[in-house]
Amino acid sequence: MNRNIFISFGLHIFLVIITAMSLPFLAKKPIDLPPIISVELIQISDKTNIPFAPKAKKIIEKVKEKEKKLISEQAPPKKIKKQKPDAVPLPNEKIKKIKKIKDEKQNPEKVETEIKQISEFEKKELFDTNSIAALIDKSKTESAETNKKLDKVTQDQDKEMDFAGLTLSEEDALKAQIFGCWSIPLGLPFNEDLLVRIKLQLKPDGSIIKTEILDHARMNRPGQGFYKVLAESALRAIKLCQPLRVPSTGYERWKDMQLNFDAREMLEG
Amino acid sequence: MLLRYLFILLIIIPIKAFALIEVDITRGNLNPLPVAVSPLSIDNESKENFKKILKQEDLGSEISIVVENNLRQSGLFNPLDKNAFLQEPDVANLKPRFEDWNLIKAQALVTGKVTFVDEKLRVEFRLWDVLAGKEMMALAFTTVPSNWRRVGHIITDKVYERLTGEKGYFDTRIIYVSEEGPKTKRIKKLAIMDQDGFNNKYLTLGNELVLTPRFSPTNQMVTYLSYFRNLPRVYLLDIETGMQEVVGDFPGMTFAPRFSPDGKKIIMSFAKDGNSDIYTMDLENRIVERITNHPSIDTSPSYSPDGKQITFNSDRSGYQQIYVMDSNGKNVKRISFGNGLYGTPVWSPRGDLIAFTKLHKGKFYIGVMRTDGKGERLLTENFYQEAPSWSPNGRVLIFYRETKTNSKGEGFSAKLWSIDLTGYNEKMVETETDASDPSWSSLLSD
Numbered sequence: 006m007n008r009n010i011f012i013s014f015g016l017h018i019f020l021v022i023i024t025a026m027s028l029p030f031l032a033k034k035p036i037d038l039p040p041i042i043s044v045e046l047i048q049i050s051d052k053t054n055i056p057f058a059p060k061a062k063k064i065i066e067k068v069k070e071k072e073k074k075l076i077s078e079q080a081p082p083k084k085i086k087k088q089k090p091d092a093v094p095l096p097n098e099k100i101k102k103i104k105k106i107k108d109e110k111q112n113p114e115k116v117e118t119e120i121k122q123i124s125e126f127e128k129k130e131l132f133d134t135n136s137i138a139a140l141i142d143k144s145k146t147e148s149a150e151t152n153k154k155l156d157k158v159t160q161d162q163d164k165e166m167d168f169a170g171l172t173l174s175e176e177d178a179l180k181a182q183i184f185g186c187w188s189i190p191l192g193l194p195f196n197e198d199l200l201v202r203i204k205l206q207l208k209p210d211g212s213i214i215k216t217e218i219l220d221h222a223r224m225n226r227p228g229q230g231f232y233k234v235l236a237e238s239a240l241r242a243i244k245l246c247q248p249l250r251v252p253s254t255g256y257e258r259w260k261d262m263q264l265n266f267d268a269r270e271m272l273e274g
Numbered sequence: 275m276l277l278r279y280l281f282i283l284l285i286i287i288p289i290k291a292f293a294l295i296e297v298d299i300t301r302g303n304l305n306p307l308p309v310a311v312s313p314l315s316i317d318n319e320s321k322e323n324f325k326k327i328l329k330q331e332d333l334g335s336e337i338s339i340v341v342e343n344n345l346r347q348s349g350l351f352n353p354l355d356k357n358a359f360l361q362e363p364d365v366a367n368l369k370p371r372f373e374d375w376n377l378i379k380a381q382a383l384v385t386g387k388v389t390f391v392d393e394k395l396r397v398e399f400r401l402w403d404v405l406a407g408k409e410m411m412a413l414a415f416t417t418v419p420s421n422w423r424r425v426g427h428i429i430t431d432k433v434y435e436r437l438t439g440e441k442g443y444f445d446t447r448i449i450y451v452s453e454e455g456p457k458t459k460r461i462k463k464l465a466i467m468d469q470d471g472f473n474n475k476y477l478t479l480g481n482e483l484v485l486t487p488r489f490s491p492t493n494q495m496v497t498y499l500s501y502f503r504n505l506p507r508v509y510l511l512d513i514e515t516g517m518q519e520v521v522g523d524f525p526g527m528t529f530a531p532r533f534s535p536d537g538k539k540i541i542m543s544f545a546k547d548g549n550s551d552i553y554t555m556d557l558e559n560r561i562v563e564r565i566t567n568h569p570s571i572d573t574s575p576s577y578s579p580d581g582k583q584i585t586f587n588s589d590r591s592g593y594q595q596i597y598v599m600d601s602n603g604k605n606v607k608r609i610s611f612g613n614g615l616y617g618t619p620v621w622s623p624r625g626d627l628i629a630f631t632k633l634h635k636g637k638f639y640i641g642v643m644r645t646d647g648k649g650e651r652l653l654t655e656n657f658y659q660e661a662p663s664w665s666p667n668g669r670v671l672i673f674y675r676e677t678k679t680n681s682k683g684e685g686f687s688a689k690l691w692s693i694d695l696t697g698y699n700e701k702m703v704e705t706e707t708d709a710s711d712p713s714w715s716s717l718l719s720d
Binding site for chain 2: 245267
């Protein structure tokens, strides 16, 4: 009887020791975890009284001087555009007339008088051909964009120019400039509407007077927090790019402009 | 008649004259955003105090380095060289001279201040839009001094979210299997570290084989598989207390337990009567429910973030492919149709993608596809790599990669790697030992 009790007792002790040894958490200290961090908002004054650093001032002045020099060294783009229509084969009679005009375009002064003399009908033809030539030149494939541009005038028609949009090459130059400046925020939800429309007021040199986000109220709508990030990135792109590459003439037609930033194509692609 | 024409002209001319030019900008660049992270300013008294406690010469600088490294690792930011900064940290913190930061082409600026207050560390930081010349964010944190690296990670999360529009993933940890010794006799331990590789700790002693640790999406719990006397056991480990418990012994082969999105269930596959199917276990009442019932091998289940669907891999088509089904096991649909074998599907926390491992022509790929199987993209290719795990924001994947051994069986190593969804930002994650089976935690400070 006693023997059985001793054996049972011994086996129980053995079982307790084995259990204690096989459970790793008994021998281990709990992991020390950092306490919770409290967060509070702070405010700062809107304007600074910090004096302008003399070191920085010198560097800024140097950079500004450099930029001025660069701007003054730029050549006017007019001549290149006038040569574009020459490359287009024109099959019928109407086009013969236009060819004449183009031949005379070798002399820029004559072109002006020719344009003043042609009828409204001929003007329309001339515009179409120029646009087509520009299209071929740029190897454009998007039909929607092509249709839009067919109605636009060239830079040479001063009178019409004030009422029209930018030419293809002007628009391409501006787009290419902004493409390089716009860092698209990659965290945006690409299944949402990612269009930000910004209205600009420009100086003749292409620098910005004023920017206005047209759908500003959307920033404060619930679930549209990403729109603020997107709009800010677009504003940064505009500021980074300025002065914008605007045409050297026709200030009246582009002094107000609207840029439609759409990130969806990039984020989906 | 003349009056009528004049009237029409009066209407038409102003419309034409003021037609607003519209230009569509549909492209941008994906270059990293230039950011200046100024060293956080610190007064001499605080500096001395922190030097005594933390043995750090300049805590302000150290925190800014944590932020800078995090931003650089993300691949979305280009932190600028501190040697180019024109403004001192204490001045920059009050209100920066934006001309100075414009000069070095910074688009965003991080400044801040570190102080020692009541034995605690107080960190203020501000994020500035340099081009707009305005403040974007200002926050202050108070914590124990030893927490200084976490403060750096939290600051990075805030900056990242403000500039990219999505939550960050820097104040997170990674649990993985640490491996040591020759390939035929590996000692495997559970280990945990910050996402940047710091603060590494071992959670088990290495006496037993441990496999597939997985973080709970809701708290700091981990489930993993361990072999006790050659029997697979599923464990739950509470990272906060260090306590662990056995969820259950499962006969036959058991694979990859994983939490449901609400953390109340675990889903896994195990073999019963010689057939591997998918089961869930309710962690409150320990009731096991069978989800699939098919003579083929069904493994690697992973819930969608809303908990309504499950992705898993199965060889029911003859080859191992990825499937999606409802959480009750109905509406099973194959989604992978490419060449090769597909495995280890993991649903993104954003819900839009499924990450997977693919084996094709002797090479292993980590890739992603949409949840309907379309848009497959292979992000990286190697001799052997698998087990992708998502960062909590669904932007980055961490996985492990093994190297080939030579004819003598030498040269083997297993390392953790991360890659983002662009496929360009691929980086090795430093660990003390060899490492495999990583799992990314949710945000600690969320």
